Amino acid sequence: MEFKGTPLKDRDIKEKKVFYVDWHVKAHYAWDCGIALSYFFEGLKNGKIYGRRCPKCKRVMVPPRMFCELCFHPTDKWILLKDTGRVNTFSVSYLNWDASRREKPQVPAVIEIDGASEGMGILHLIAHPEKIEWENLEEVLKYIKVGTKVKAVWKDEKEREGKITDIKYFIPIKEGK
Amino acid sequence: MQKVAVLGAGLTKFSRRAKETGKELAFYAAKMALEEAGLEIDDIDAVVCVSAPDAFDGVHMKGEYLSDGCGASKKPFMRSYVGGGSGVFGIINGWYHIASGHFNTCLVVAEEKMSSSMPHPQGIFNAIYDQFLERPLGVNLLWIFSLEMQRYMSVHKIPLETIALVAVKNKKNGLDHPCAQEGIPGNYTVEEIVNSEIMCWPVTRLMVSPVTDGAAAIVLASYDFAKKFGKDVIWIEGVGWCLDTSYWTNRDLYYPRYVEYAARMAYEMAGIKDPKKEIHVVEPYDPFAYKELHHLEGLLLAEKGEAPKLLEKGFWDRDTENGIPSSPSGGLLGVGNPIAAAGLMKVIEIYWQLKGKAGKRQVKREVKRGLAQAWGDLMQVGTVVILGK
Numbered sequence: 001m002e003f004k005g006t007p008l009k010d011r012d013i014k015e016k017k018v019f020y021v022d023w024h025v026k027a028h029y030a031w032d033c034g035i036a037l038s039y040f041f042e043g044l045k046n047g048k049i050y051g052r053r054c055p056k057c058k059r060v061m062v063p064p065r066m067f068c069e070l071c072f073h074p075t076d077k078w079i080l081l082k083d084t085g086r087v088n089t090f091s092v093s094y095l096n097w098d099a100s101r102r103e104k105p106q107v108p109a110v111i112e113i114d115g116a117s118e119g120m121g122i123l124h125l126i127a128h129p130e131k132i133e134w135e136n137l138e139e140v141l142k143y144i145k146v147g148t149k150v151k152a153v154w155k156d157e158k159e160r161e162g163k164i165t166d167i168k169y170f171i172p173i174k175e176g177k
Numbered sequence: 178m179q180k181v182a183v184l185g186a187g188l189t190k191f192s193r194r195a196k197e198t199g200k201e202l203a204f205y206a207a208k209m210a211l212e213e214a215g216l217e218i219d220d221i222d223a224v225v226c227v228s229a230p231d232a233f234d235g236v237h238m239k240g241e242y243l244s245d246g247c248g249a250s251k252k253p254f255m256r257s258y259v260g261g262g263s264g265v266f267g268i269i270n271g272w273y274h275i276a277s278g279h280f281n282t283c284l285v286v287a288e289e290k291m292s293s294s295m296p297h298p299q300g301i302f303n304a305i306y307d308q309f310l311e312r313p314l315g316v317n318l319l320w321i322f323s324l325e326m327q328r329y330m331s332v333h334k335i336p337l338e339t340i341a342l343v344a345v346k347n348k349k350n351g352l353d354h355p356c357a358q359e360g361i362p363g364n365y366t367v368e369e370i371v372n373s374e375i376m377c378w379p380v381t382r383l384m385v386s387p388v389t390d391g392a393a394a395i396v397l398a399s400y401d402f403a404k405k406f407g408k409d410v411i412w413i414e415g416v417g418w419c420l421d422t423s424y425w426t427n428r429d430l431y432y433p434r435y436v437e438y439a440a441r442m443a444y445e446m447a448g449i450k451d452p453k454k455e456i457h458v459v460e461p462y463d464p465f466a467y468k469e470l471h472h473l474e475g476l477l478l479a480e481k482g483e484a485p486k487l488l489e490k491g492f493w494d495r496d497t498e499n500g501i502p503s504s505p506s507g508g509l510l511g512v513g514n515p516i517a518a519a520g521l522m523k524v525i526e527i528y529w530q531l532k533g534k535a536g537k538r539q540v541k542r543e544v545k546r547g548l549a550q551a552w553g554d555l556m557q558v559g560t561v562v563i564l565g566k
Contacts, residue, residue, distance in 0.1 A: 008195065018196060089430060
C-alpha cells in the first residue's frame with residue numbers, strides 16, 4: 001500500500017519556504033444570560049450561590065437551569081446553597097488558554113457545592129489558602145485531594161459584576177468549618 | 178434493513194503540518210479507498226464527510242468546501258460532526274444511508290487539517306466550554322481531560338505509572354504504522370512517560386496525542402452490491418451512539434456511561450451476548466493515555482476499574498494470545514490525532530486486521546470480529562462500530 005502526504009516543518013512556514021496565505025479574524029459576541037443564569041448572577045453579586053430544584057426528581061441543581069434535562073420538566077424553586085463545597089476532582093495546570101506555558105500552576109477543580117444534590121459541581125479555581133499563588137505541583141498536592149473541603153473567596157461587594165468571577169477562587173479549609 | 182459491507186479503505190500519512198490542502202488530503206484518501214474496492218466515483222451513490230470544527234480551518238461550511246475532494250460533486254452529500262467522536266460517527270452515517278435501502282454505495286471521508294489555526298489550535302478549542310460559567314475562568318482544553326483522569330484514578334486508586342503503560346504500548350505499536358506522524362511513535366519507558374513535561378497534572382506531555390493533519394476514507398456497499406465481491410467481505414455487524422448531558426460538572430466523570438449505552442446498542446444489533454469473548458480486537462479512542470482504559474470499561478470489555486489491572490498483565494497487548502489486543506494500530510498516541518480522521522483510522526485498522534492486511538501490526542490471535550470506538554464533544558459522546566467477517 002502506498003500512502004500520500006507531504007509533511008512540512010514549522011520552519012517551512014516561519015522561513016516562508018512554502019506558499020501560504022494568512023488571515024486574521026477578530027470576532028466579538030455578547031451572549032444574553034437567559035432566565036436561570038441571570039438570577040444566578042444576581043445572587044453572585046450579593047455573595048450568594050443559588051441552585052434550582054426539579055419537582056419531579058427532587059434534584060437541587062447547580063449550575064441552575066429552568067428545566068431538568070433528565071425529567072425534561074420545568075424546575076420550580078430557587079434554593080440558597082452554601083458557599084462551601086468539596087473537591088470532586090482537580091488538576092494542576094501549567095498551560096494558559098492558548099497552550100503557552102505558565103511558570104506557576106493554576107488549580108482548576110470541579111467543586112460539589114454544599115446544599116445542592118450529591119455530585120452537583122461547578123468548575124472553578126482553587127488558590128493557596130494564604131498566599132493565593134501556588135509554587136508547584138508538590139505544594140498543591142500537600143493541600144488538595146479529591147474530597148478536600150473548600151470555601152469561596154468573594155470579590156469585595158463593590159467590585160462584583162454578576163459574573164462567575166465574582167467568586168475570586170476557592171480555598172481549602174479545615175473540616176467542620 | 179440492508180446489510181452493509183466495507184469494500185475498501187484509504188489513508189494519508191499523518192503529520193503536524195501537511196503541505197496538501199484539506200481537499201487534496203480528502204481526495205488522496207478517498208481515491209485510495211475506491212481503488213481498493215475496484216470502484217470508480219460513478220459507482221458511488223452518496224457521500225458522507227466528517228471533520229472537526231470549522232474554526233480550526235477558518236472555513237465556514239467546511240463540509241461544502243471539502244466536498245469536491247470527497248468525490249461529492251453532483252451527489253447526495255452530508256457532513257456530520259460530533260467532536261472527537263466524528264470519525265466513527267462517519268461510518269455510522271454511511272451505514273444508515275445504505276441500511277435504509279435508499280443507496281447501494283456510500284463513500285465516507287474523514288478529513289482534518291488542524292495546523293491551519295496559528296500558532297496552535299488549542300485556543301480555538303476553548304470555545305467548547307460554557308461561555309457564561311467556564312470561559313471567564315481562563316480555561317484551557319486540557320483542564321477537562323486532566324479533571325476526568327484525576328477522577329478516574331482517584332475512584333479506582335490507579336497509579337500514574339499504570340496509566341503510563343498505555344502510552345508505552347501505543348507508542349510502540351505505532352512504530353509499525355506506515356502513516357504515523359514523525360516523532361510520535363517510539364520506544365519509551367514508563368519513567369519517560371511519567372516524567373515528561375507536566376501539561377495539566379496528572380496529564381504529562383507523552384500522555385497526550387498530538388495535533389495532526391490527515392485524512393481517511395472507506396467505501397461502504399449494500400449486501401446486494403457487495404455479494405459479487407465474493408466471500409472475503411467485511412461487514413458492519415453493529416453500530417451504536419449516545420450523547421450525555423453537557424452539564425459535565427454534574428456527571429461523575431469516573432465512568433463514561435454514554436460509551437456503555439452506545440456499546441450496548443451495537444452489541445444488541447450484532448447479537449453479541451458476551452463482548453469479552455466475542456470481540457477479538459479493539460480500537461478504543463485514546464487521545465489521552467487514561468482514555469483507552471476508561472473506554473475499555475465503558476465498552477464492557479473490562480469491569481469498572483479492571484482495565485488497568487489487565488493492562489499490567491499484558492491482556493491488551495498486540496501479541497496477546499488470551500487477551501484482546503487493544504489499539505494495535507498505535508492509536509492516537511502512537512500514530513497521531515487528526516480528529517475525525519483519527520477515528521476513521523481506527524475503523525480502518527479493524528478492517529485491515531479482519532482482512533489480514535495489517536502487516537507488522539497483525540495481531541497474533543485469530544480475529545473474526547473487531548470494534549472501533551471514538552469519543553468527543555464535551556466529554557459526552559460515544560460512537561461505536563463492530564465489523565466482522
